[in-house]
Amino acid sequence: MQLQTLKFVKKELPPFAAGTIATPAGTVYKVRTDWSRADTWGMVKSRSGGFRMNYTVAPGLYAVGDPIAASDVFVTANYKLSFDILRRELKGLNAWVLVLDTKSINVWCAAGKGTFSTEEVIKRVSTVNLDKVVSHRRLILPQLGAVGVSASAVQKATGFRVSFGPVQARDIPAYVAAGYKKTTEMATIKFPIKDRMILTPMEINPAMKKFPWFVGAVLIIFGLQPQGLLFSDAFYGGLPFLLLGLLTVFSGAFLTPVLLPFVPFRSFALKGLFMGILAMLVAMPLLGPVMRTEYLLVAAAWLFFPAMTSYIALQFTGSTTFTGMTGVKKELKIGLPLYITAAVLSLVLLAVHKVREWGLV
Amino acid sequence: MKYLADVTTLQYSSEKCAGCGRCVEVCPQGVFVMQDKRATITDKDRCMECGACAKNCDFGALSVSAGVGCAAAIITGLLTGSEPTCGCSDTPGASCC
Numbered sequence: 001m002q003l004q005t006l007k008f009v010k011k012e013l014p015p016f017a018a019g020t021i022a023t024p025a026g027t028v029y030k031v032r033t034d035w036s037r038a039d040t041w042g043m044v045k046s047r048s049g050g051f052r053m054n055y056t057v058a059p060g061l062y063a064v065g066d067p068i069a070a071s072d073v074f075v076t077a078n079y080k081l082s083f084d085i086l087r088r089e090l091k092g093l094n095a096w097v098l099v100l101d102t103k104s105i106n107v108w109c110a111a112g113k114g115t116f117s118t119e120e121v122i123k124r125v126s127t128v129n130l131d132k133v134v135s136h137r138r139l140i141l142p143q144l145g146a147v148g149v150s151a152s153a154v155q156k157a158t159g160f161r162v163s164f165g166p167v168q169a170r171d172i173p174a175y176v177a178a179g180y181k182k183t184t185e186m187a188t189i190k191f192p193i194k195d196r197m198i199l200t201p202m203e204i205n206p207a208m209k210k211f212p213w214f215v216g217a218v219l220i221i222f223g224l225q226p227q228g229l230l231f232s233d234a235f236y237g238g239l240p241f242l243l244l245g246l247l248t249v250f251s252g253a254f255l256t257p258v259l260l261p262f263v264p265f266r267s268f269a270l271k272g273l274f275m276g277i278l279a280m281l282v283a284m285p286l287l288g289p290v291m292r293t294e295y296l297l298v299a300a301a302w303l304f305f306p307a308m309t310s311y312i313a314l315q316f317t318g319s320t321t322f323t324g325m326t327g328v329k330k331e332l333k334i335g336l337p338l339y340i341t342a343a344v345l346s347l348v349l350l351a352v353h354k355v356r357e358w359g360l361v
Numbered sequence: 362m363k364y365l366a367d368v369t370t371l372q373y374s375s376e377k378c379a380g381c382g383r384c385v386e387v388c389p390q391g392v393f394v395m396q397d398k399r400a401t402i403t404d405k406d407r408c409m410e411c412g413a414c415a416k417n418c419d420f421g422a423l424s425v426s427a428g429v430g431c432a433a434a435i436i437t438g439l440l441t442g443s444e445p446t447c448g449c450s451d452t453p454g455a456s457c458c
Contacts, residue, residue: 143389187386261362318429332435
C-alpha cells in the first residue's frame, strides 16, 4: 500500500504543492495555502460555467502546514475549487486533508448525487491507510456533506468518529479554536447577494444558449411574407421581440436572483412573473412607437415574455440554498401547463397577425 | 428567505428521539434545536428536504423524502421518467448545479 500512495507523487510537483512530507503510510504532498494566479483564474472560469468539466484534483491524502499524528483530518471533495477553498482557509493550521473521489463535483452537489458518500469516505480512509498516519480516530467533514454521509455507518466501518464542521470552510479556524463547537451561525447556510450574484452566470449562460433558436423563430415569423422571407421585415418587425427576449433573460436570470429577497412572493414562478411584468411595464412604452397599433403583437408579447421570465426564474431553484423538491414540483405542476398555454396562445396571436398583415382576412 | 409554506415532507416523531443532537449538527437551515434533551422543530417551512437529518438519525425519528429542489432536474426527471437528479450527467467531471 505504501507504494500505491507513492505513485501519486510524481517527479514534478503539482502547482498547488510546496513539497512532500513522509508519513508512515507513504509520501504525501504538502499543499500551499496561498492561491496562485492560475487558481484564481480557474475559479473565474469554473464559476462562469465555461470550464466546469474536469476541474479536478487527485483523490487522496494531503498535508497542510506540518501535521503530526495527532493533527485533525479535514475531508473534502475533489472538485478543485472545493479543495482550493479548503487549503486557503486552513492557512496557519497543521492538518491533514483527505480528498474524496466525488467525480470533480463540489461537496453539496456530490452529497446529493451520492458521490460524496458513506461508502467513499470508508473506502478513502482505507486506501490512504489513515489509521497509520494519525493516532486519533476523528474525521471532520464539511456540514453539507451530511446529506450523503451517515456518521454512524462510517464509525462502524472504520472506527473514525465523524464530526460535521461548519458549512463554510472560512469558519474552520474559529470552529477549531472553540473546541470543535459550531455556533448556529456556522451551521446555517446563508444566501447573501454576493453568492446569488456569483451564480447568475450559470443562469444566464444556459438561457443564452437557447437564445439563437428564439432569434431564428422570431426572424422567420416576422420575415415570412407571401413573396418569401424578407430580411428587412424580419429585422425591423422582429427587433422589438428580440429586445424583449434579451430583457426577459436579464430580468429572469439576473435581476430576479440578485434581488431575490426583495421580490414579493415565496414562489419562484410568481417572483419571475412579477419581475417579467415589471420589465414589460418599463419596456413597452419605449417600444410603443413600433408596436402601438399592432395590438395583436402587443398582446402576444404580454402573454409570452412574463411567462418566460417566470420560467427562467424558476430555474434558479436549482442554485438556491433553501428550495426543496416538493415545493419545486408543486410549482412546476401548476406552472408548466400555464407556460405552454401562454407560448401557444402567443404563437396563435402572431399567426393571426400575420394573416391580417398579408391581407388574407 | 423561506420557500413555499406547508410543502415539506419532513416527519419527526419526538418519542423516538434519543437526544444525540446530530440533526442540529447537520441541518443547514436551523430547523432543529435541542430542548430538554430532545430535538424540537423550530420552523418546518425552513426545511429544504436535503435529507441530512434523516440520513444521520440513528433512531428512526426523522424521515423526509429527500431530493434536489431544482426545476431543471425535475423537468428532466418528468421527461425521462426517472428520479430527478442534480442536473449532471454520469460522465466524470460533468457540470453540476
